[in-house]
Structure formats: C-alpha cells, structure tokens
Amino acid sequence: MRQLFLLICIFFSVNFYAQTPDSLAFPSIDSISPQELNEIIIIGNPAANTLKKDKALGSLDSYLEKSNSVNMVKRGAYAWEPMINGMSTERSVITIDGMRIFNACTDKMDPITSYVENTNLSSAKITDGQSGAEFGGTIAGSIDLIRKKSGFQIKPEFGGSAFAGFESNNNQQIYGTSLNYSAPKYFIDVDFTFRDADNYKAGHKSGEKKEVDFSQFRKYNTSAIAGFKLNAKQEIEASLIYDKATDVGYPGLPMDVSLAEALIASVQHRYKNPFKHFNLWETKAYFNTITHVMDDTPRPIVPIRMDMPGWSKTQGFYSKLSGRYNNHAFKATLSGYRNNSIAEMIMYPEDPDEKDMYMLTWPDVNTLYSGLSLADNISLNADLSLLIEAGIGIHHNKIRSKSGLSSLQIYYPDLSPTKTRILKNLSTRLSYFQGNFLHEIGMGYGDRAPSVSEGYGFYLLNINDNYDYIGNPNLKNEKSINFDFSSSYEIQNFSAKIKANYFYILDYIIGKPRLGIPPMNITANGIKVYEQLNHASILNTSLGMNYSPFLDWNFSADFSYRYGQGAKNTILPLIQPFTYKLSGSFEKHGFFTEISVEGSMKNRNSLEFGEIQKPAYAIANIALSKDFAIKNSQFIAKLGVQNLFDHYYSTFDDWFGIPKMGRNIYTNLIFKF
Numbered sequence: 001m002r003q004l005f006l007l008i009c010i011f012f013s014v015n016f017y018a019q020t021p022d023s024l025a026f027p028s029i030d031s032i033s034p035q036e037l038n039e040i041i042i043i044g045n046p047a048a049n050t051l052k053k054d055k056a057l058g059s060l061d062s063y064l065e066k067s068n069s070v071n072m073v074k075r076g077a078y079a080w081e082p083m084i085n086g087m088s089t090e091r092s093v094i095t096i097d098g099m100r101i102f103n104a105c106t107d108k109m110d111p112i113t114s115y116v117e118n119t120n121l122s123s124a125k126i127t128d129g130q131s132g133a134e135f136g137g138t139i140a141g142s143i144d145l146i147r148k149k150s151g152f153q154i155k156p157e158f159g160g161s162a163f164a165g166f167e168s169n170n171n172q173q174i175y176g177t178s179l180n181y182s183a184p185k186y187f188i189d190v191d192f193t194f195r196d197a198d199n200y201k202a203g204h205k206s207g208e209k210k211e212v213d214f215s216q217f218r219k220y221n222t223s224a225i226a227g228f229k230l231n232a233k234q235e236i237e238a239s240l241i242y243d244k245a246t247d248v249g250y251p252g253l254p255m256d257v258s259l260a261e262a263l264i265a266s267v268q269h270r271y272k273n274p275f276k277h278f279n280l281w282e283t284k285a286y287f288n289t290i291t292h293v294m295d296d297t298p299r300p301i302v303p304i305r306m307d308m309p310g311w312s313k314t315q316g317f318y319s320k321l322s323g324r325y326n327n328h329a330f331k332a333t334l335s336g337y338r339n340n341s342i343a344e345m346i347m348y349p350e351d352p353d354e355k356d357m358y359m360l361t362w363p364d365v366n367t368l369y370s371g372l373s374l375a376d377n378i379s380l381n382a383d384l385s386l387l388i389e390a391g392i393g394i395h396h397n398k399i400r401s402k403s404g405l406s407s408l409q410i411y412y413p414d415l416s417p418t419k420t421r422i423l424k425n426l427s428t429r430l431s432y433f434q435g436n437f438l439h440e441i442g443m444g445y446g447d448r449a450p451s452v453s454e455g456y457g458f459y460l461l462n463i464n465d466n467y468d469y470i471g472n473p474n475l476k477n478e479k480s481i482n483f484d485f486s487s488s489y490e491i492q493n494f495s496a497k498i499k500a501n502y503f504y505i506l507d508y509i510i511g512k513p514r515l516g517i518p519p520m521n522i523t524a525n526g527i528k529v530y531e532q533l534n535h536a537s538i539l540n541t542s543l544g545m546n547y548s549p550f551l552d553w554n555f556s557a558d559f560s561y562r563y564g565q566g567a568k569n570t571i572l573p574l575i576q577p578f579t580y581k582l583s584g585s586f587e588k589h590g591f592f593t594e595i596s597v598e599g600s601m602k603n604r605n606s607l608e609f610g611e612i613q614k615p616a617y618a619i620a621n622i623a624l625s626k627d628f629a630i631k632n633s634q635f636i637a638k639l640g641v642q643n644l645f646d647h648y649y650s651t652f653d654d655w656f657g658i659p660k661m662g663r664n665i666y667t668n669l670i671f672k673f
C-alpha cells in the first residue's frame with residue numbers, strides 16, 4: 001500500500017510534459033493497396049510513441065482481443081488462443097513477420113502468440129477470409145504479427161527504455177528493458193521482458209472460492225533484430241526471438257506446463273526498386289523450434305500420472321515482389337515451409353507391477369508446403385478499385401514414425417504414410433469511395449488441409465466435452481465460400497464502421513462420437529473421431545463508432561455478434577454472443593483518463609461440446625496515465641483498475657467454465673531515453 005501511495009504522489013506531483021520524439025518508421029512492405037483492407041492493431045510497446053491509451057505492459061493477448069474480429073479462448077491467465085471470425089486456430093494462419101510457426105501442444109496450450117512479447121512487436125495485422133491466404137491455406141483469415149524495429153536513421157541515434165509493472169490481482173510483476181541504436185547504414189534493437197504471476201482471483205460471489213488454482217505463470221522473453229544497408233537499394237536484416245515460460249498453470253485443463261520454449265530466427269533481404277515497375281522484392285529464410293513439456297505433478301489428484309511432451313520445428317522461406325504498372329498495384333508471394341511435429345504421452349500406473357504406457361499422440365508428422373499467391377489491385381477510377389487475389393499450394397504430409405503409423409492403421413487399415421493435397425484460393429473485393437463513405441464488398445473461395453491433430457492425432461483429450469479425439473487421415477480439404485461487406489464513414493471528429501461477413505463452409509471438420517472404441521483416458525466419456533459436416537455457416541457482424549465532440553474528449557462504442565450453425569443440428573462451439581464495449585476518455589497536458597464498460601449477453605452454448613450457458617455480464621474499468629518529460633527522456637506512469645466492482649463472471653471463451661479475473665489494480669512505469 002505504501003508503494004501505491006508513493007506512486008500516486010509521483011503521479012500527481014510532477015507536472016511538465018513534452019512531445020514524444022518521432023522516429024523514422026521502417027517502410028512498410030504492404031504498400032500494395034491504396035485503401036485499408038485489413039485491421040491493424042497497434043501493440044503497446046514500451047518503446048512506442050502512443051502509450052497513453054493502453055495498459056502498455058498488458059499481454060499481447062489483451063491487445064489482440066480489442067479487435068472485433070478476434071476472440072481469445074482462455075484456458076487460464078496465460079497463452080490465450082486467438083480465434084478469428086469465430087473460428088479456432090486450425091482455420092487461420094498466424095505468422096510473425098510472415099514466418100509460419102506451429103504450436104507444439106496437442107491441447108492448444110501454446111498458440112504462437114504465446115511465444116512473443118509486446119517488446120518484440122509493433123502491430124498485428126488482421127485479415128479476414130481469403131485475403132489471409134498469402135502464406136498458406138486458410139478459412140477464417142490471418143494474423144501477422146509485425147516485428148518492432150527502429151530502422152535506419154539519417155542521424156545516429158541511441159535510445160532505450162526500462163519498464164516495470166505490477167498487477168494486484170495475481171501479484172504479477174513485469175520488468176524489462178530495450179535498447180536500440182540506429183545509424184544511416186545499420187541498426188540494432190535488443191529487448192528483454194520478464195513476467196511472473198501467482199494465481200489470479202475471480203470476482204466476488206458468495207459461496208465461491210476467489211483464488212483460481214493453477215493459474216500462475218512465469219515468462220522470459222528476449223529478442224534482437226539488426227539491419228545492415230548494403231547499398232542505397234539493398235538491406236539485410238537478421239532477427240532472433242527466444243521465449244521461455246516455466247511453471248505455467250492451466251486451470252481450464254487437467255495439466256500444467258513446466259516448460260514452453262521457442263527459438264525463432266530469420267534472415268531477410270530487401271531490394272528496393274529492383275526492376276522497372278517493381279518497387280520491392282523481399283526474401284526471407286527462417287527457422288523456429290518449439291519445445292512444450294506438460295506436467296501434472298503439481299495436481300494433487302489425477303486418475304493416472306502422465307508426461308506429455310511435444311516438439312515442433314519449422315524451416316521456411318518466402319519471397320515477395322510488389323510493383324505498380326499503370327492502374328495496377330500487384331504483389332506475388334512464393335512461400336514454403338517444412339514442419340515436423342511430434343508429441344508423446346507416457347502414462348505411469350499407480351501399481352508398480354504394471355508397465356508404463358507409451359503412445360505417440362502426434363506420430364512424427366512432416367508437413368511440406370509450397371505455394372504461390374498473387375494479388376492485383378486495379379484502380380478502375382478515382383473512387384472505385386477492384387482487388388483480385390488468387391493462390392495455389394501443394395501440401396504434403398508424411399507420417400515418419402513406424403509405430404505411429406501402425407497405431408493409426410488399427411482404425412485405418414489402408415492408411416498410407418503420405419498424403420498430398422492441392423490448396424486453392426480465389427477472392428475479389430470491390431471498394432467504392434463515396435464522399436466520406438468507403439463501401440467494400442467481397443467474396444472468396446478457398447480451402448485448407450486438416451491440421452496434424454485433425455488428421456493424425458491419437459487419443460487427444462478435450463476436457464471441455466471430456467472425449468478422447470482421434471484424427472482422421474481420410475479427411476477431405478475443408479472448403480469455404482465467404483461473402484463480406486463493410487461500410488465506413490469518416491469526418492473530422494466522427495467515424496463509424498459497420499462490417500459483416502458470412503462463411504459457408506463445406507466439409508466442415510469437427511469431432512463426432514464414435515461408439516465401440518474405448519477411450520484411453522480412464523475418466524473420458526468416450527471417443528470422438530474427426531468427421532466432416534456437409535456444411536456449416538458462420539456469420540460475423542460488428543459496428544464500431546468513434547466521436548470526439550471536443551478537442552480533449554473521445555467516446556467510442558463497439559458492438560459485435562456471431563452466429564454459427566452446422567448440419568446435423570450441430571451448434572458450433574465457442575461462438576461469441578452479442579458483445580459491447582463503451583468508453584469515454586479525456587486527455588490534456590499529458591494527462592489521460594478513460595472509463596470503459598464492457599459486457600456481453602448470454603451465449604448460445606453447444607451442449608454437444610460440453611459448453612454451458614454463461615449469463616450476461618457487464619464490467620467497468622478505469623485507466624489513468626501521465627506523461628512527463630525530463631530533459632531528453634520521457635517518463636510515463638499509468639494506474640488503472642479492471643473489473644472495478646469485482647464482478648464474478650465467465651464467458652463463452654473461458655475453457656471448462658473457469659471464471660475470469662476479478663478486480664485488478666495495475667501500475668505501469670515506463671522510462672524512455
């Protein structure tokens with residue numbers, strides 16, 4: 001409490017303020033289109049210039065959740081799974097600067113967003129539907145996390161930041177630092193972040209325990225990026241991210257994680273104006289390796305002790321060329337990767353006379369992909385433009401483990417170790433400017449290959465519906481026809497955007513109960529095998545508005561709603577009900593304050609997938625922040641309260657019905673020089 005008081009004193013006693021120095025941004029590669037086709041979420045980064053509005057040291061997950069297109073499935077306080085347009089991660093492509101990375105956990109404990117930190121990133125680019133198919137087949141769309149870098153500067157510049165944060169609810173401590181040096185010919189950025197949190201506490205509900213057991217985590221992340229200018233036209237860049245999480249609890253799952261470790265490395269070559277009509281040629285080679293170790297030793301009661309490690313290694317490349325010719329702005333991307341995924345399950349029976357049981361849950365599967373993607377944006381006239389995107393890819397799977405293959409052959413006697421698929425996508429979008437309006441209408445067709453779990457998974461327990469899942473190597477590609485529409489209006493102090501998209505998915509992949517096969521997990525209800533529904537439909541709608549009636553005041557409102565229904569009376573799981581967020585903020589002389597309310601209606605739950613209906617809820621948050629300038633450095637202090645009234649609630653995206661965090665008071669202190 002004393003520290004908090006001291007902090008409030010610092011917060012209000014110093015009163016000077018200065019403008020943040022603007023840094024030269026590294027030119028963006030996606031300058032193909034004159035209008036915005038995707039949503040950009042700016043990640044609050046201690047080195048960024050716009051820190052006022054956000055809880056700067058919040059997790060990347062909390063930033064992604066701001067998008068009306070994204071929901072985060074929560075299995076605890078750590079490593080939320082980003083769903084785009086109401087669809088789980090198998091149906092989207094998530095990349096870091098265009099690099100494909102695949103999780104190493106059979107239980108989705110480690111979406112690739114869990115292996116980076118805000119300090120590594122500057123923004124997230126979210127693309128809907130087939131526009132997201134540049135680096136591989138997708139149904140829902142894509143998220144590309146854009147690396148932060150200071151870039152080349154005309155005048156040599158040295159800078160950095162140090163930051164610390166504390167969150168009262170789970171005693172989370174956040175520390176970190178970043179350093180950067182930029183010069184006309186080279187730049188280098190390094191950063192380090194550490195987070196450590198205890199169990200979090202749910203809101204108040206009489207008769208309910210506050211503390212959510214097994215929700216602690218600890219995370220270390222460090223990254224470096226360096227660029228070198230070979231000549232006026234060519235640059236090379238190398239990037240490295242190392243992330244390590246230990247002692248991560250998952251209250252929504254029967255197991256925790258003792259180690260989740262990732263090494264993500266790349267080298268890149270950029271060639272500006274390589275040929276006539278071409279303005280950029282960018283080529284990258286990359287490599288990443290992920291180790292994931294699940295651990296149930298902290299759990300007091302388990303039916304049987306087990307170890308479940310998993311590994312994922314990916315090598316890949318892309319080369320993209322963009323240019324302009326007359327009224328065409330075009331881009332061609334050639335990309336490829338090879339991923340290897342292995343996961344094991346070792347069970348240790350209580351009876352020492354019984355033998356340990358060993359199983360490959362991912363049977364050492366190699367996935368080889370190469371694809372070509374083309375885009376052309378044609379300006380038909382000053383107000384009207386047409387975007388056409390098309391792609392084709394070859395997707396090849398191989399089961400490398402003999403024992404893994406023979407285990408799957410119990411259920412699929414004719415199973416061959418290899419399978420090749422052709423993936424295709426084609427989409428088009430018309431954009432029309434009409435005064436202050438921009439209307440966009442689009443449609444697309446595309447398909448995706450089944451994931452390793454869907455194709456080759458072996459006895460993967462889903463605790464939500466309590467079934468063991470078995471993959472199906474005979475699945476056809478899942479195909480989608482999607483339509484989207486958006487209309488936005490912008491004048492000086494007001495903007496609004498309404499958006500809707502509809503996905504009609506053919507051969508929708510989903511687990512369905514199969515009688516006659518006993519489950520492996522003794523407590524499971526039975527077995528589900530991945531099958532294909534003839535069709536399924538998902539509708540996503542959203543409305544966002546922003547209004548600044550006076551210079552210092554800003555009000556915003558966001559509403560979104562999704563609906564998902566499949567054939568055979570299947571209510572699709574994890575579909576967001578009507579959700580809203582309203583906020584008002586005031587900003588003057590480096591002082592910023594914001595009050596927000598967010599909530600949702602009850603969800604349409606899918607009983608088949610073990611979902612329970614969650615009642616409607618609303619919570620309130622407040623945030624304060626103050627900027628101070630001290631000579632050439634800047635000091636930012638933030639204080640906020642989330643879930644102000646300590647409301648007890650849980651929503652459709654809380655795995656296994658775990659409650660969300662109760663009242664949380666946070667402080668962020670950031671020093672930049």
Ligand SMILES: [Cu+2]
Nearest residue numbers: 105107109294
């Ligand atoms: Cu796991």
